[in-house]
Amino acid sequence: MRPEWLPEGADITTPNAARVYDYALGGFHNFDVDREFLKAAQREWPGVVALAHANRAYLGRVVRWLVDAGVRQFLDIGSGIPTLGNVHETAQDTAPTAKVVYVDIDPVAVAHGQRILRDNPSAVSVRGDLREPERILSDPEVLALLDFGEPVAVLMVAVLHFIDDEDDPAGIIRRFADATVAGSYLALSHGVPAGDDAAGQARVRQLYQRTPTTFHVRTVEQVTAWLNGWEIVAPGFVPINRWHPEDHHDTASAAVGAVARTGAGSVSCPAVPGGQTAGISRMYDSAGATEAGESDIGFHPSR
Template identity: 45%
Template sequence: MEQASWIPSSIDLDRPSAARMYDYYLGGSHNFAVDREAARSVERIYPGMSGAARANRSFLRRAVRYLLAQGVDQFLDLGSGIPTVGNVHEIAQQVHPRARVVYVDVEPVAVAHSTALLADNPLATAIQADLRDPETVLGSDEVRDTLDFTRPIGLLMVAVLHFVPDSDDPDKVVARYREALPSGGYLAISHGSLEGVPQDGLDSTERIKAIYHRTDSPLVLRSRDEIAGFFTGLDVVEPGVVPLPEWRSDSADAYISAYVGVGRKP
């Protein structure tokens, strides 16, 4: 298959990408036939997937606004995905025009489009890196040049940790990022979970997981306690680690089987 000139040469157009499927759910256009086919297969099993993706986006907006209200004006967005309306820098710079943002994603299309979007924005940048390699992310020139680690930083891990398998030791990965957070910094997480899924929905969940196992990011759903463990050593802000629609909701979010939370480093 001949690839358009804007598509990074490393892209495998025969394998769906979780990031590009998410872009499709959100109504974006930076996805390919193989991604749309996989995403539609998920939607046939769970017609509410697009609403769930928008609910995650809504949590991201609420979390960023909360952090801005606490005086945080710089953000590290891990697993940021393909840029759509309501990116972190758009939310943050509306409130604080000098807010700084670094987007990090392993997906080449996400980084290519983020880079193009930010070409005229000197306070925001995007890098291609794997969040499972904290030393590379935290040591990158872009992160160190953009963010001031002597001041509070908002670390965002929204709808991404459920793509990190246990074999990659997500607890150790998140612990390294928590360690790097300056005092007064915050960690915001949303993560898919099987808790709350009715018994008759478990088969559908397994079928959805099977679809994601065909992508570059197999889906791993965790319990509330496992998700709460990612906030070890942080002061979790009210209302705690809760189902997504219960976190400072300002609208009627669609149902989504996920837990979210925000924690502050003392």
């Protein structure tokens, strides 16, 4: 029997990345097919669930940092199924006037978001595709809540590795930069090759090839190159567990993240021999990652 919260047309016969991630975080909006998928991924790469939790913790730290920096508007793209520590809860806990727009391509994520936000006039959940930035930026609900004449924090946390090179991730980021005023921010995280269990990563990649969702894990250098036109704030592009850490026991290393600000012109971290970004290679290598070619990780980009 289909639960009443499930939107019409939602496919529950194939693993869904948003629902798999929801299950990894202890949520309830998932099905047997999603749970079995995650169990299989865990067998192949035991770090999958820890990485999902590390990414969620990173998101919370980023939002708190942005609120402290004075940001009061958030556009969270690839937001996933709402669970504990949502952006609006984190932001509005400190800044009750903060406004949040969640955007996701998954109908289950959007429908559940709409349900929990019914009584919150400062947060909405809309359906949208990151590959179509113009549609997001012109969506009536987005424009009704966010004032793009004021700074906005655009959150792309663990979503860009769902985007094929052919869809131009750098161009997508550039379009959001063009739509926001100086003093706006972009926060992102992205899967990277990990050296602790490259074989396990590869096997998880094979699992995802059986679903509608594919991953493109890229090097630090590749991801950093997308941020021309943004000023990367301290501590720069680092493993997500090392971005203003609160839990020094977090050892996840297969994703990196950064927060960047508009208004300072084209800024990139200085290069060092070997093609890595200054400072990142030392931290990244010590976290157990490598400069290997493309591989894939097993967690959902929408937190």
